[in-house]
Amino acid sequence: MLRLIVWQSGFCPYNAYMNSVFVPNIPAPESDTVFMREALRLAEQAAQAGEVPVGAVVVKDGQIIGRGSNAPISRHDPTAHAEIAALREAAQHLGNYRLVGCELFVTLEPCAMCVGAMFHARIARVVFGARDPKTGAAGSVLDLFAETRLNHHSRLQGGVLAPECGKVLSDFFALRRAQQQRKDLPSPHPSPSGRGG
Numbered sequence: 001m002l003r004l005i006v007w008q009s010g011f012c013p014y015n016a017y018m019n020s021v022f023v024p025n026i027p028a029p030e031s032d033t034v035f036m037r038e039a040l041r042l043a044e045q046a047a048q049a050g051e052v053p054v055g056a057v058v059v060k061d062g063q064i065i066g067r068g069s070n071a072p073i074s075r076h077d078p079t080a081h082a083e084i085a086a087l088r089e090a091a092q093h094l095g096n097y098r099l100v101g102c103e104l105f106v107t108l109e110p111c112a113m114c115v116g117a118m119f120h121a122r123i124a125r126v127v128f129g130a131r132d133p134k135t136g137a138a139g140s141v142l143d144l145f146a147e148t149r150l151n152h153h154s155r156l157q158g159g160v161l162a163p164e165c166g167k168v169l170s171d172f173f174a175l176r177r178a179q180q181q182r183k184d185l186p187s188p189h190p191s192p193s194g195r196g197g
């Protein structure tokens, strides 16, 4: 079984849960942070579209060959996670459903569906940023990377740019909460219809 988890970057503001699992002070390779920054840019694109901000890239031989932003709401597609979009684009680029020798970088710990797709694609290495204590399938809720009954495993690394990856999520949810609270407040100048104008 190929399995490697190295935590980096220190505390993740996304969830204090991070505190219990990371191993600090192991610097990420420069190329990992470069690819994760591109995934972060794609996460910010998702946020601007009103989607939960998650971004992913697939890399082969040091080149990005697939990009994805989370888009299940706008696409009316429960499978439209950033990782799936990046895998699809990379597979089209290579003309092959197997993405041998490829790495996948994603800002948030992948869910079970996405880890399954990565294993089907034979992704060699998965790098993620922030942990997802609700649906993470790389150790938070369950650990498919440690499941010896599955016939493929990818190397796994978590915590690359975790604070930045967590911040894009926490900023998004803080904004959503503020918008919701504004909606719930009675208007200081109610319209004649009484619906807050």
Ligand SMILES: [Zn+2]
Pocket: 081, 083, 110, 111, 112, 113, 114, 115
């Ligand atoms: Zn997913």
